[in-house]
Amino acid sequence: MILFNLFMTLVLIFMRFLICATSAAALTYSVHFCSNTTIFTPNSTYQVNLDSVLSALSSNATSSNGFYNSAAGREPPDVVYGLFLCRGDIPSVTCRECVDTAAKEIIRRCPREKESYIWYEECLLRYNNQSIFSIIREVPSFDLPDPENVTEPERFNQLLASTMNSLASKAASQSFKKFATDEENFTSSQTLYSLVQCTPDLSEYLCNRCFQSAIAALPMCCTGKRGGKVLLPSCIIRYELFPFYRINTTIPAPSPSTTKDKGKSRIPTQLIAAIIAPVVISLVLLALGICFLRRRAMKKYNALEEQNVGDEITNINSLQFDLATIRYATNNFSDDKKIGEGGFGAVYKGKLYNGQEIAVKRLSRNSGQGATEFKNEVMLVAKLQHKNLVQLLGFCLDRQEKILVYEYVANGSLDYFLFDTEKQGQLNWPTRYKIIEGIARGLLYLQEDSRLRIIHRDLKASNILLDEDMNAKISDFGMARIFGADQTQANTRRVVGTFGYMAPEYAMHGHYSVKSDVYSFGVLILEIKSGKKNSSFCQADGAEDLLSYAWKHWCEETTLQFMDPVLRNSYKRNEITKCIHIGLLCVQENPGGRPTMKSIIIMHSSSSIVLPLPEQPGLFLHSGTEMKTQSEELDSVQSIQLSANEMSVTEIYPR
Numbered sequence: 001m002i003l004f005n006l007f008m009t010l011v012l013i014f015m016r017f018l019i020c021a022t023s024a025a026a027l028t029y030s031v032h033f034c035s036n037t038t039i040f041t042p043n044s045t046y047q048v049n050l051d052s053v054l055s056a057l058s059s060n061a062t063s064s065n066g067f068y069n070s071a072a073g074r075e076p077p078d079v080v081y082g083l084f085l086c087r088g089d090i091p092s093v094t095c096r097e098c099v100d101t102a103a104k105e106i107i108r109r110c111p112r113e114k115e116s117y118i119w120y121e122e123c124l125l126r127y128n129n130q131s132i133f134s135i136i137r138e139v140p141s142f143d144l145p146d147p148e149n150v151t152e153p154e155r156f157n158q159l160l161a162s163t164m165n166s167l168a169s170k171a172a173s174q175s176f177k178k179f180a181t182d183e184e185n186f187t188s189s190q191t192l193y194s195l196v197q198c199t200p201d202l203s204e205y206l207c208n209r210c211f212q213s214a215i216a217a218l219p220m221c222c223t224g225k226r227g228g229k230v231l232l233p234s235c236i237i238r239y240e241l242f243p244f245y246r247i248n249t250t251i252p253a254p255s256p257s258t259t260k261d262k263g264k265s266r267i268p269t270q271l272i273a274a275i276i277a278p279v280v281i282s283l284v285l286l287a288l289g290i291c292f293l294r295r296r297a298m299k300k301y302n303a304l305e306e307q308n309v310g311d312e313i314t315n316i317n318s319l320q321f322d323l324a325t326i327r328y329a330t331n332n333f334s335d336d337k338k339i340g341e342g343g344f345g346a347v348y349k350g351k352l353y354n355g356q357e358i359a360v361k362r363l364s365r366n367s368g369q370g371a372t373e374f375k376n377e378v379m380l381v382a383k384l385q386h387k388n389l390v391q392l393l394g395f396c397l398d399r400q401e402k403i404l405v406y407e408y409v410a411n412g413s414l415d416y417f418l419f420d421t422e423k424q425g426q427l428n429w430p431t432r433y434k435i436i437e438g439i440a441r442g443l444l445y446l447q448e449d450s451r452l453r454i455i456h457r458d459l460k461a462s463n464i465l466l467d468e469d470m471n472a473k474i475s476d477f478g479m480a481r482i483f484g485a486d487q488t489q490a491n492t493r494r495v496v497g498t499f500g501y502m503a504p505e506y507a508m509h510g511h512y513s514v515k516s517d518v519y520s521f522g523v524l525i526l527e528i529k530s531g532k533k534n535s536s537f538c539q540a541d542g543a544e545d546l547l548s549y550a551w552k553h554w555c556e557e558t559t560l561q562f563m564d565p566v567l568r569n570s571y572k573r574n575e576i577t578k579c580i581h582i583g584l585l586c587v588q589e590n591p592g593g594r595p596t597m598k599s600i601i602i603m604h605s606s607s608s609i610v611l612p613l614p615e616q617p618g619l620f621l622h623s624g625t626e627m628k629t630q631s632e633e634l635d636s637v638q639s640i641q642l643s644a645n646e647m648s649v650t651e652i653y654p655r
Helices: 002-026 045-059 092-109 154-174 204-221 257-261 269-306 309-313 323-329 372-382 414-418 429-449 503-507 514-530 548-556 573-586 595-606 624-633
Strands: 029-039 067-072 079-086 113-120 123-128 142-145 180-184 191-198 228-230 235-240 338-342 345-350 358-364 394-398 401-409 453-455 465-466 472-474 482-484 489-491 495-498 510-511 636-643 647-653
Touching: 029 092, 029 142, 029 228, 045 067, 045 079, 045 092, 079 092, 079 624, 092 113, 092 257, 113 503, 142 204, 154 180, 154 204, 154 235, 154 472, 191 204, 204 235, 228 465, 257 358, 269 548, 323 345, 323 358, 323 394, 323 401, 372 394, 372 401, 414 465, 414 514, 429 453, 429 465, 429 472, 429 514, 429 595, 453 514, 472 510, 482 595, 503 510, 503 514, 510 514, 514 573
Parallel strands: none
Antiparallel strands: 029 113, 067 079, 079 123, 113 123, 142 228, 180 191, 191 235, 228 235, 338 345, 345 358, 358 401, 394 401, 453 482, 465 472, 489 510, 495 647, 636 647
């Protein structure tokens, strides 16, 4: 009896640990994302509709077979679309628990954002003010690798790639659940457990494309790692060297002969206990080990929010397009699809299979932007989302081809209008004032409001795109740099940027900071106000460049003469004067005297604030015939690239 009691005690302990492992997995938070591009007001119609959608998702979590979408509201901007996706192997009660938890937690973490996402190990939940049903979405994306490495990384990577590709095809071809798992032996003692799943509303093609996007992220985040997962809004993939999902097992029923002879041959209870007890103890130890691993994984993934931002950005990947798709979209890069030519290559307008218009930036093979800059731009822009930043949709890496795929912005770049005498008239003063404000808000997001602090380093008119409503969008992050949370400046021996926009301390000494971008923004303000290009400025009254020309009019109190003549029928005198004032504050030689972007926006929007007096502008780097003198002063110019009406510097080594 003692052995029997011990056996029962061990069974109870074993069951408790199984419950522990199951419940812990169901409530394990992974990551969330709040897009601050659109904000709703508390107690507004949007919030009422959002509450209705979240309630519908929670109430349908038990009977939905793991997926459900809902919408509330009749007309934009108050319509809310939401959905949840539970992992394909979990029971309905766990699905309901996860969705309930996610619905409460997403409101706590994203209290005012109209577009929000949250992932748990057992479910994902998302909502938006634009339709998300049957539409593929690969950003934002998150890669969560295990910190430990495998013993044979090359063989492991091959096994992982073949397994994931096989699972992707299997899951995508399913009619509803679009979920698949697999177990493959890696070594005699290690098994690779893999899982893929996409939202069932996607077609087979879109589902498989989402999987391929996630799989493409594995070599960049998880090479040789013992485990990892990639979380996208439309699909997830994960692998481990321990079972993290329910594996289907069949327990054989007792045979008839066993039940018939039960009374004839009775095995003593003590003997049964003596045989089973060691087995149960082994199972208990195994359960303890599983619980320990799960708890360690929970701490690791819950620490995502606190991990170093610089490390996090290197794990972010966007959608990878295959070259055939890009060639189809651009009619094999035909000239009639070309919409621009920059220092790093041509830009084409394209259309994907689903009809979506895109802008394709094809880097020239001899461009200064190599793999490092290319990867830098992909990582940066995929992570950033703001209405005044251009949205990166994906990329393509195929042998020598390096291609970036952006949202198509209908009106092209600012310089296309600003410096063309026939098109300048389309930019009246209210439109230019709105463009200045949009650029300022985009820079403020980069410098202070995003999860990263980013220095653009190549802010200029050709890198400001205008949508169909003439809203400004900052583009081209190939030269951008990330700052730590407490970092304010950095040094480099490799100066990159464009003559006419570079701050003097950066061009001459390699010192760059948020104030470097403020200087470039000041140059842009003066260009937008005057309609004159800084780097090609030519004035007969003694002014050497646009900045000194603006300073001359400021000192002589003739700022209206600095204004673009086409604005004479639409300008407001106080706004014109204020803009040249802010522009001159931004281009002061001393970086400490330049205002912050936050104070610039306050100055721009307020009519009562008193602005400090500016000092004389900093050094202007000339182009054209004066380039040689300037390059000698900088020691050496390694590579200079010419693009339309501008001089782009890819490598200068300062003193």
